[in-house]
Amino acid sequence: MTDAPPDELHARLATYIGKPMGPPAVAPDPVNVPMIRHWVDALDDRNPAYLDEDGTATTRFGGIVAPPAMLQTWTMGRPRIEGIAERGGAPDTITVDNPIPVLDAAGYVGTLATNSELEFVRYLRPGDRLHLTMEIDAISTRKTTSLGQGYFLTWVTTYLDANDEVVGRQLFRIFKFDPSTIDPAKLGGAS
Secondary structure (H helix, E strand, O other), rough: EEEOOOOHHHHHHHHOOOOOOOOEEEOOOOHHHHHHHHHHHHHHOHHHHHHHHHHHHOOOOOOOOHHHHHHHHEEEEEEOOOOOOOOOOOOOOOOOOOOHHHHHOOOOOOOOOOOOOEOOOOOOOOOOEEEEEEEEEEEOEEEEEOEEEEEEEEEEEEEOOOOOOOOEEEEEEEEEEEEOOOOOOHOOOOO
């Protein structure tokens, strides 16, 4: 991967650092046992802390808790699947001012999720009602990779309970790239 010097587009993108990616979002439902049950059944996770009310009453949990890995699922809205390809794979249309549509308009329409880091501050309990905020953390200078030229965007989602106490965070990074800049030789294809 090689770096390009800062450019006009990067200067525009840098104005988004530290700013929200959109309005705060509220979970459509509170943390609840039926969804926990679906999760643990799908993943075959038999930890009694997730469903055994009697068994967990006398533990450090004091009752049922949600699997920490479910943190993001509580605030996911219901996606509109129709037209998902036209939205670049996004579950809904992005209508707020943030760097993703700016990059799309500049030809950086390819999207590759590169990494995610989760931090769990506390276990969630049935009845917790979450909301979140998302803020742009970093935007790289233009990079040249085997996928072509593009920018790495990083944002932090902060999950809060009804008392505005932080219950977890997620750092998420994507690479937005221009597919027309792919070098077929670097992908193992013929030129």
